[in-house]
Amino acid sequence: MIRTGDGNLLRADVDALVNTVNTVGVMGKGIALQFKRAYPSMYKAYEGAAKNGEIRLGRMSVWETNQMTGPRYIINFPTKKHWKAKSRLADIESGLIDLIRVVDEYGIKSIAVPPLGCGNGGLDWADVEPLIVAAFQAIPEVDVLLYPPTGTPSAASMPTNEPRPPMTAGRAALIALLDGYSSQAEASTSLIESQKLMYFLQVAGEPLSLRYEKAWYGPYADNLRHVLKVVEGHYLRGFGDGATAVMDAEPLDVLPGALDAAQAFLDGHPDTGKRIERVLELANGYETPYGLELLASVHWIAKEDPRASGDADLLVKEVQKWTPRKGRMFSEMHIRRAWENLRGKGWVTEPAHV
Structure with missing residues (x-):
């Protein structure tokens, strides 16, 4: 079942959160930066994988949170090669195929999905939303919270778990x-x-x-x-x-x-x-x-x-x-x-x- 999500995706009560990333190891803006702050260990793993050439378009990168509460998995979904580049619909389509594979393979029952490739990626939600909806029809038993590009959550709602930087x-x-x-x-x-x-x-x-x-x-x-x-x-x-x-x-x-x-x-x-x-x-x-x-x-x-x-x-x-x-x-x-x-x-x- 697909429902429209609201509020901050990172606070969704689901098994897995989807994060949109590039393939070069940078989480410098938008939802990726929110994920970096909320899950600094995930970012280090992603950064290392990117340096090793393991982050590729059309292929999900899954990180287990090992938390007692909250999401069990963070799924990094590559939507473009370089952070300066624009996203392509073809890469969203190929990525969705692999996302469905991951959801099925990991036994994920609920998932929160952002507007893939929209925002900084430059894609039109009217083109992207039907692709996401069509992809999840293959696993209708999964509860999907789909977040449209309705604006940035408030700064106060963005979790920060990074260590406090030293005073300079x-x-x-x-x-x-x-x-x-x-x-x-x-x-x-x-x-x-x-x-x-x-x-x-x-x-x-x-x-x-x-x-x-x-x-x-x-x-x-x-x-x-x-x-x-x-x-x-x-x-x-x-x-x-x-x-x-x-x-x-x-x-x-x-x-x-x-x-x-x-x-x-x-x-x-x-x-x-x-x-x-x-x-x-x-x-x-x-x-x-x-x-x-x-x-x-x-x-x-x-x-x-x-x-x-x-x-x-x-x-x-x-x-x-x-x-x-x-x-x-x-x-x-x-x-x-x-x-x-x-x-x-x-x-x-x-x-x-x-």
Whole structure:
């Protein structure tokens, strides 16, 4: 019997959970990242099998949980070769044939199945669902919970069983800065705001090794995203599995005990505390995603084009042509005020005249 599942697939009360994977040993996003966090030993086994060339399209990789409660098996279903690639219907079809074999061979009576190859894989659920339904008609006695692509579960519902990562200078600075900002803003911190806050902290002199580049929402560092992924569920909550679009993402909250751990680390780094205070002072009055994107975008232009640091007309022009979105969103008045704020607080200096 096939029923529609809802909520978080990893919390389904079934014999087996199906996880969608690639063949190269990476579980970096989406439901695969959720499985990696919930079953770290499974991930190590999968990673090793991938290195040995044992993870192949059309072939299931089964891992026994050996738990007294919960699912007995995790079935890794390869939906694409490389994590950057798109899924193909032919690989879903061949994989379903082997999935049915595994379910029958292992005596599985109930199973939870995600939308195979949809989401990051790019396939259409209207094409995939009939294939899954048709495949399980061969074993109608099995109870199937089929999860459509209805959105990412809440970050709080995603189990984390990985060991807590050690505190580092960069993680401590992130936690302390986000906590200070959320207190100042009287609201949780969005992903956009976290990117801009850490951008300014690095500009202030904190050695973070964040690789910022010019992006859609202003300066963006992809390796900060990797930091958020590591600390999720341990020090911060809200990043989830990283699959949600930035404008739809949950805000980031500092978890209980995280600030104490960060402050204990930072007690020996007084310069970091001073830099955090300087960033928070700059952000005063700009505590929204709009405000921080505006400040960071104006600063980026002034930094990248020394002429613009002393020419407000040129700076306005460059900010507004960054993207059509910025051109519509950021008014000349707001850009000029942000520029004046940055200059007045010593974040932007005029070029020397010869």
